[in-house]
Amino acid sequence: MRTTPENIRGFLLYKKYLPWEKQLGLVNQIRAVVREAPMVSLSTPTGKKLSVQMTSAGACGWFSDRKGYRYATSQISGKPWPKIPAPVLDIWNSLVSKVRKPDTCLINFYDSKAKMGLHQDKDERDFSWPVLSISLGDDALFRIGNTFRGGKTESFWLHSGDVLIMGDSARLCYHGVDRIKFGSSNLLKQSGRINLTLRVVY
Numbered sequence: 001m002r003t004t005p006e007n008i009r010g011f012l013l014y015k016k017y018l019p020w021e022k023q024l025g026l027v028n029q030i031r032a033v034v035r036e037a038p039m040v041s042l043s044t045p046t047g048k049k050l051s052v053q054m055t056s057a058g059a060c061g062w063f064s065d066r067k068g069y070r071y072a073t074s075q076i077s078g079k080p081w082p083k084i085p086a087p088v089l090d091i092w093n094s095l096v097s098k099v100r101k102p103d104t105c106l107i108n109f110y111d112s113k114a115k116m117g118l119h120q121d122k123d124e125r126d127f128s129w130p131v132l133s134i135s136l137g138d139d140a141l142f143r144i145g146n147t148f149r150g151g152k153t154e155s156f157w158l159h160s161g162d163v164l165i166m167g168d169s170a171r172l173c174y175h176g177v178d179r180i181k182f183g184s185s186n187l188l189k190q191s192g193r194i195n196l197t198l199r200v201v202y
Contacts, residue, residue: 005165008144008154008156009144009154009170009173010166010167010168010169010170010173011144011164011165011166011170011173011175012164012165012167012170013156013158013162013163013164014095014162014163014164014165015159015162016159016161016162017091017161017162017163018091018134018161018162018163019161020161020187022087022161023136023160023161023187024187025087026085026087026088026134026136026196027136027187027188027194029085029087029088030085030107030136030194030196032082032085033055033057033082033085033107034055034107036079036082037055037056037057037061037075037079037081037082038055039053039054039055039107039109040053040054040055040076041053041054042054042062042063042064042065043064043065043066044064045064045065045066045067045068045069046066047066050064050116051110051111051113051114051115051116052108052109052110052114052115052116053108053109053111053114054106054107054108054109055107056081056104056105056106056107057081057082057083057084057085057088057104057105057107058081058083058084058102058103058104058105059073059081059103059104059201059202060072060073060081060103060104060201061075061081061104061106062104062106063076069123070123071104071123071201081104084101084102084104084105084198085105088105088134088196088198089101089102091132091134091163091198092132092198095132095163095165096129096130096132096165096198097129100129100200102132102198102199102200103199103200103201103202104198104199104201105196105197105198106196106197106199107194107195107196108194108195108196108197109192109193109194109195110137110138110140110177110180110192110193110194110195111182111192112180112182112191112192114177114180114193115176115177115178115179115180116176116177117176118143118145118149118153118174118175118176119174119175119176120147120172120173120174120175121166121171121172121197121199122172123201124199124200124201125201125202126200126202127171127172129167129199129200130165130166130167130168130171131165131166131167131171131197131198131199132163132164132165132166132197132198132199133163133164133165133166133195133196133197133198134162134163134195134196134197134198135158135159135160135161135162135163135164135193135194135195136160136161136187136188136193136194136195136196137160137185137187137188137191137192137193137194138160138180138181138182138183138184138185138188138191138192138193139157139158139159139160139180139181139184139185139193140157140158140177140179140180140181140193140195141155141156141157141158141177141178141179141180141181142155142156142157142158142164142175142176142177142178143155143175143176143177143178144170144173144174144175145173145174145175146173146174147172147173147174148174149174153174155178157181159185160185160187177195180192180193
């Protein structure tokens, strides 16, 4: 594990934080979550389908439709979200806090054509807590901007096992994924990227 982060405009990047064995273990944990809460393709308020497939674990999960973006306390089926796997919480405990636990773990899957436009994570009630992001699988070209729309942006590659923390001055910066380098990792049998983001919501 790499314990000294690289600071990129306030984003703290722990390169290769997770060794291969831990990455495999996390993938197996996420598969168990997906069996309880299957991946879905959500719609934006304009009715467009997101290219990223999503599910969640924890006290709440992410949801979007024509009524807008929001956190939901249960799945579309009405079932509660599965618990956040202990190995995922261990990463939060090591890098963020052993006292305050995250309320949710959002799970995004990127196939060869998936991407995510620049956006802010601003639906949480307390911005003093960071967002912790875990990359598993194929490389992703991650773009960061400013706390306002427009202006200069910067891009860098996230690799399998990297952990990124968005806090302090970077907490409300716009960010997104331009594309993934499909087939760049053999962590997932059919390639693709899994991204986990841990957040304090309430």
